[in-house]
Amino acid sequence: MTSAPLADRVREAVGRVTDPELRRPLSELDMVRDVTASGEDVHVAIDLTIVGCPASDRIERDVRVAAESVAGEGRATVELGVMTPEQRQALTERLRGPQKRNPFGEGTLTRVIAVTSGKGGVGKSTVTANLAVSLARRGLKVGLIDADVHGFSIPQLLGLVTDGVAPSPTQVGELILPPVAHDVKTISIGMFLRQSDGSTPGAVMWRGPMLHRTLQQFLTDVFFGDLDVLLLDMPPGTGDIAISAGHLLPGADVLVVTTPQPAASDVAIRSGLVAREVGQRVIGVVENMAAMTMPDGSSMDLFGSGGGAEVARALSTDEEDVAVLASIPLSPALRSDGDAGEPIVVAHPEDPSAMEIEALADRVVETGRGVLAGRKLPVRTK
Structure with missing residues (x-):
């Protein structure tokens, strides 16, 4: 039995x-334009998605390695x-479909979790980032x-x-590709803002319609691909974004973050109530900045105690028991x-706060079991 021609074997490896x-594999993206062989030498032509593709060096290197793994003693040129x-238009339609749509709306199989708080300064974003990485x-x-x-x-x-500037996302046609950090695909308005000198982003001065449009574009124009979980780091309070999230993501779960002090917990309750009003499900409370164990074994509760339990109690109903998850x-x-x-769950996993965030991730996964039960799957009938 003779083996397949060298060019065919290289095409398969490169694909x-x-x-x-x-x-996605290059073959699935139709990026392998041509593969030819001359003796033991092979030539591979690859079509990148855009001019100046930031991943071009890595793609060229990986393609050459794949080709040479098949060519053996032969030389591979890329x-x-x-x-x-x-x-590009055909690729965009293949990835997203012919029409813009929100892939995380009603009927999605991705679990959407909005992390919210009543007020700023409670560490909501820090919790969200580390939970995503975990x-x-x-x-x-x-x-x-x-x-x-x-x-x-x-x-x-x-x-x-880097140097005060976030990376600009790559755009392929009408698709925006989110940067990836710690295997988390991430998008932020801070990636699109630049001052005139190209340095750190300036302030955003937008009102309701623009805020709604921004969230809508993040959901429809950013290509996240197939996700198990989509986290949203929500702004504090119960304003425009919270209402828009309720309309655009009606099936989302909500994680409420508070500190132990009553001034924070009283306001955090409101964010949970608003989420429930727009049809979202409060899955639990995270109490951040809780008591810290000192070197001598004593406990320092700088922000008091009991706030997380109070939020959980206030948000619990006869039909839904809300617990403090961390x-x-x-x-x-x-x-x-x-x-x-550097997310602490990566940099210092032995730290008590990192260990509690890891436990939070386990509990979040546990609260998601059975969440698809009874949900209609998005299938087409002929």
Whole structure:
């Protein structure tokens, strides 16, 4: 039995190379334009999605390695071209479909979790970023939307900011490809804003319609691919974004973050009540900045105690029992790692706050079991 021609074997190997941004094989994306062989030498022509593709060096390297693994002693050369507008349009429709739609709306099989709080300064974004990374470390496909348009901080917390600037997402046709950090696909308005000198983003001064439009575009124009979990870092309070999230993501779960002090917990209750009013499900409460154990074994409750339990009690009903899913202690490392752009669950997994966030991830996964029971699957009938 003779083996397949060299060019065919190289095409098959190269086709299995994954585009690092789209996370799909090159063959599935129709990026392998041509493969030819001359003796033991092979030539591979690849069409990149856009001019100046930021992943071009990696794709070229991975394609050459794949080709040479088949060619053996032969030499492999790689030629990089660019898709035509028609090819990009066809790729866009293949990935997203012919029409813009919100893939996380009614009927989605992705679990959507909005992390909210009544007021700012309770560590909601830090909890969200670390929870996303912790879930991804469990093998889940995770996306994260920084919906806090006026106070965006997720790029910094995930280490995506360099010299004060977050990376600009790659755009393929009408699709926006979210940057990836710690296996979490992430999008934030901070990735699109630049001052005139190209430095750190300026302030966002938008009102209701623009805020709604931004969240809508994040849901329809950003290509997250197939996700197990989509997290939203919500702005504090019960304003425009909270209402828009209720309309655009009616089946979302909600995680309420508070600190132990009554001034925070009283306001946090309101965010949970609004989420429930728009049809979302409160799955639990996270108490952040809880008592910290000192070196001498004593406990320091800088912000008091009992706030998380009070929020859970106030949000519980006869039909739905809301529990405190985590009580994350005060931690200097949690603060310093966030400033350095290193999630504490990666940088200092032995820290008590990191261990509690890991336990939170387990409990979040547990609360999601059976969530699809009784839900109609999005299938077509002939």
